Amino acid sequence: MNQHDLDVLDEIQRRVLWLATRIVDAANHDRVTGDGVKVGGHQASSASLVTAMTALWFAHLDAEDRVAVKPHASPVFHAIQYLLGNLDRSYLPRLRARGGLQSYPSRTKDPDEVDFSTGSVGLGAAAPLFAAATRRYVDAHFGARPHSRFVALIGDAELDEGNIWEAVADPATTGLGNVMWLVDFNRQSLDRVVPGIRINQWRGQFEAAGWHVVEVKYGRRLAEAYARPGGEALRDWIDAMPNEQYQSLFGLAGTALRKQFLDGAPSGIAELIADVADEELGPLVTDLGGHDLQAMLDAYAQCDAVTDRPSVVFAYTVKGWGLPIAGNPRNHSALLSTEQVDALRAAQGLTRETEWDRLDPASPAGIRAGARREALSRAPRERALGVTVPESTGVRAAKPISTQEVFGRVLVDLARDREVGRYLVTTAPDVATSTNLAGFINKTGVFAPTEQRSWTEDRMLRWTESPAGQHIELGISEMNLFLLLGQLGLSWDLSGQPLLPVGTVYDPFVLRGLDAFLYGTYSGSRFVVAGTPSGITLAPEGGAHQSTITASVGLELPGVTFVEPAYATSLDWLLCDALGRIAGGSAPAATAAPTEDGAYYFRLSTRPLDQAPFEAARARLGDAVLRRQVVAGAYRLVDAHQAYPHLADAPVVQLAASGAVLPEVLAAAAELAEEGVAAHVVDVTSLDRLYRAWQRTLRQGVRTATVPSVPGALRSAFADRVPVVTVHDAASHAMAWLGSAVGAPAVPLGVDEFGQSGTVAELYELHDLLPGSIVNAALAALALR
Numbered sequence: 001m002n003q004h005d006l007d008v009l010d011e012i013q014r015r016v017l018w019l020a021t022r023i024v025d026a027a028n029h030d031r032v033t034g035d036g037v038k039v040g041g042h043q044a045s046s047a048s049l050v051t052a053m054t055a056l057w058f059a060h061l062d063a064e065d066r067v068a069v070k071p072h073a074s075p076v077f078h079a080i081q082y083l084l085g086n087l088d089r090s091y092l093p094r095l096r097a098r099g100g101l102q103s104y105p106s107r108t109k110d111p112d113e114v115d116f117s118t119g120s121v122g123l124g125a126a127a128p129l130f131a132a133a134t135r136r137y138v139d140a141h142f143g144a145r146p147h148s149r150f151v152a153l154i155g156d157a158e159l160d161e162g163n164i165w166e167a168v169a170d171p172a173t174t175g176l177g178n179v180m181w182l183v184d185f186n187r188q189s190l191d192r193v194v195p196g197i198r199i200n201q202w203r204g205q206f207e208a209a210g211w212h213v214v215e216v217k218y219g220r221r222l223a224e225a226y227a228r229p230g231g232e233a234l235r236d237w238i239d240a241m242p243n244e245q246y247q248s249l250f251g252l253a254g255t256a257l258r259k260q261f262l263d264g265a266p267s268g269i270a271e272l273i274a275d276v277a278d279e280e281l282g283p284l285v286t287d288l289g290g291h292d293l294q295a296m297l298d299a300y301a302q303c304d305a306v307t308d309r310p311s312v313v314f315a316y317t318v319k320g321w322g323l324p325i326a327g328n329p330r331n332h333s334a335l336l337s338t339e340q341v342d343a344l345r346a347a348q349g350l351t352r353e354t355e356w357d358r359l360d361p362a363s364p365a366g367i368r369a370g371a372r373r374e375a376l377s378r379a380p381r382e383r384a385l386g387v388t389v390p391e392s393t394g395v396r397a398a399k400p401i402s403t404q405e406v407f408g409r410v411l412v413d414l415a416r417d418r419e420v421g422r423y424l425v426t427t428a429p430d431v432a433t434s435t436n437l438a439g440f441i442n443k444t445g446v447f448a449p450t451e452q453r454s455w456t457e458d459r460m461l462r463w464t465e466s467p468a469g470q471h472i473e474l475g476i477s478e479m480n481l482f483l484l485l486g487q488l489g490l491s492w493d494l495s496g497q498p499l500l501p502v503g504t505v506y507d508p509f510v511l512r513g514l515d516a517f518l519y520g521t522y523s524g525s526r527f528v529v530a531g532t533p534s535g536i537t538l539a540p541e542g543g544a545h546q547s548t549i550t551a552s553v554g555l556e557l558p559g560v561t562f563v564e565p566a567y568a569t570s571l572d573w574l575l576c577d578a579l580g581r582i583a584g585g586s587a588p589a590a591t592a593a594p595t596e597d598g599a600y601y602f603r604l605s606t607r608p609l610d611q612a613p614f615e616a617a618r619a620r621l622g623d624a625v626l627r628r629q630v631v632a633g634a635y636r637l638v639d640a641h642q643a644y645p646h647l648a649d650a651p652v653v654q655l656a657a658s659g660a661v662l663p664e665v666l667a668a669a670a671e672l673a674e675e676g677v678a679a680h681v682v683d684v685t686s687l688d689r690l691y692r693a694w695q696r697t698l699r700q701g702v703r704t705a706t707v708p709s710v711p712g713a714l715r716s717a718f719a720d721r722v723p724v725v726t727v728h729d730a731a732s733h734a735m736a737w738l739g740s741a742v743g744a745p746a747v748p749l750g751v752d753e754f755g756q757s758g759t760v761a762e763l764y765e766l767h768d769l770l771p772g773s774i775v776n777a778a779l780a781a782l783a784l785r
Helices: 003-030 043-047 050-060 071-083 089-094 123-142 156-160 162-169 199-208 220-227 231-240 243-251 254-262 278-285 293-305 338-347 364-376 403-415 438-444 478-488 507-522 550-556 568-583 612-621 623-632 659-674 687-704 712-717 738-742 760-766 771-783
Strands: 066-068 150-155 179-185 212-216 311-316 424-428 471-473 500-505 528-531 560-563 599-603 634-638 652-657 678-684 724-727 746-749
Touching: 003 043, 003 050, 003 071, 003 089, 003 293, 003 338, 003 364, 043 071, 050 071, 050 150, 050 293, 050 364, 066 123, 071 089, 071 150, 123 150, 123 162, 123 179, 123 478, 123 507, 150 156, 156 179, 162 199, 162 478, 199 212, 199 311, 212 293, 220 231, 220 278, 243 254, 254 278, 293 311, 403 424, 403 438, 403 568, 424 438, 424 478, 438 471, 478 500, 478 507, 478 528, 500 507, 500 568, 507 528, 507 550, 507 599, 528 568, 550 560, 550 599, 550 687, 560 568, 560 687, 568 599, 568 612, 568 623, 612 623, 612 634, 623 634, 623 687, 623 712, 634 659, 634 712, 652 659, 652 771, 659 678, 659 724, 659 771, 687 712, 687 738, 724 738, 724 771, 738 746, 746 771
Parallel strands: 066 150, 150 179, 179 311, 212 311, 424 471, 424 500, 500 528, 528 599, 560 599, 652 678, 652 724, 724 746
Antiparallel strands: 634 678
16 A cells, blocks of 8 residues: 555545544533433444554454444444444544444444444454454355455453453354454553553464464554664564563653653663654554554455455554553543543644534545545345244154254254245254254254364264255354354344354253354344253253353343243144244234244253143134134133033132143143132243233333233133133243233242252152142142232
8 A cells, every 4th residue: 555545545544533532432421311420431442453443444354344443433333324424423422322332333323334243352253253264154155145254353352261262262263264353462451551462372373273363563653663684683672571671661651651662671782773763663562563554454465365264363452552541551441531632633633613524525535435435335135034934843742752852843844845945044052952953953964164074974964064054063162052053143234144153052051152142143143053852851961060140031031932842733833833934934913022023042941741731722722712822922722611510609729830831730720720710720831921911011101100910822822810820841930920910929839949860759859849839839829819
């Protein structure tokens, strides 16, 4: 790049620095919040990436490239989008305000187009890696898309996050030559200047994982100084200087800086810099490559040239570059004073009237900004898949069967569907066979970028690896599972191809990937995950493998619909419904949540259940009514007044349960009938849909000052306002709210302690889940009326 272009980029980066700094300043000093809570922001953390990001957006990126921006650099991103004409001026003073710019880049909440949400440290960094893995899959199955580079801008402290190294090490992410991570190597964390520099350790870890490593350490001034006689000794001293000492130079000037720089230096260094004037010494010795536009562009070009593996660039930067707080150990959340902002504005040649102006469109900088806007513009992407997922596969179960087994059967049946099957893609963290994906894998194969030879023959599992495979196998990392699912669920946007992603994981270990699960749903991703097996029903495995709080997690996660069916046909209906919604088809008007959007979490079991009770309800209600109620979240499995006509005038109680405990609940209902109590049994297939329906009516009542109505899903399943007993192989509080929703006393039964090994009956006895305990709970509920 010639000097004229570099000068234009330098003018642009100075304006980006100003706008990013002023965006944070306006949020804290111009806006009156009235609540006394600090607004905050990260002027220093933004400043360190100004050069790298200016070089990317104004000289390097193409329209098809996708970038994850370091969370604390969001003001820089928004400043760049504003200068490109992609953000209205009215948003600039509204950082961290309602309806304004988000604290950290958000796909779903920011007004400008964000590729990857990056609020959770480490996850946004890894997301482009899994997006590139998704692109590799899409290209292999649906034809090559326009070339994209997947870039992550990462704070160096983010490399302390374990999920970074899980992502780097996974075989599913190897060989992705279109990935570049840029590490903002400013050597400061939130609390301190990092003692010592871990670059050698990190370089070794990346290289061991097969990555291409580039270091951009010094700018042109220092490079020229190193080229002079004696320059090698100067370089050796700066390389050997303790990090804390080097960082301290940024707060000094003149003779004080010279003295600090030479403290501990070997003989001869003082003579080497004797001819450097005091006012020039600081700019020389703090001239780092991360703030040299040409050096950064050269590094990007080096990464582009390596196409057989991912690249990582360590860009040495100054936290607070260009600001009076540069390099200060406590500058992470520091704010420039009004006087300092005034001085910075004046140095930019701006006034209060012009401070928010874009670049003059007739100037070289404005012309470049206009050209880059055109070069980076993207066509809208279509999220809908354009296929119709059947309402049911018609799965049959003549004998007792578990929901885990049914899940695998339904996937195999859907894989046979010519219209739907090609879009299904499954993934698991080394638990594919033990979560019953073997049938799907036998049908579709395992994905690999190139054909792999199979050295063993297995009659039960044909592990054929090729570019045509539709299962992506991961190492044992639940974080990677949810990161990959999140990117598969965004493939419509990031790769121009909607998919139907399905993942499986042992239910207890959903919690190990919870941060990535939340990250994917916050980003608006759409996928299905099955946690299986679950609960203390996984009896012999003991407390370490028995999930108890995952139902609560599924219920509480925004953007997730939690589903826990007990019977084969209900699972078939619910899974087809979930995939149909992901495919983009409109939800049936009669369901509880016609505008539902997001991910689906199925909590499944390995306990075989007799299907006769469901078939009896099916005969009583008919498929159309029963399916509508199953999908809405609950249905009456046993109507006591129909099952036991002689109890028409008897006391009435409702037994509500989900999943594997239904046999005990049915037995308890029969015992209660013998004692003269009519017990309806309600199978709750989705606590989530029931709860949301209830909350919608409550909030509508609150906001309109009217009496809340009872939502249809609850009204049909709990027709009588009578005491409730909730029974769940999970924490008891997950279902306890049903008493309030029904408006009746409730006794919740569940698992509120760690489990242990034993038989199902033994563990159910310990946690009061046997029929006798349920009967006693029902009598207690009746006594509470």
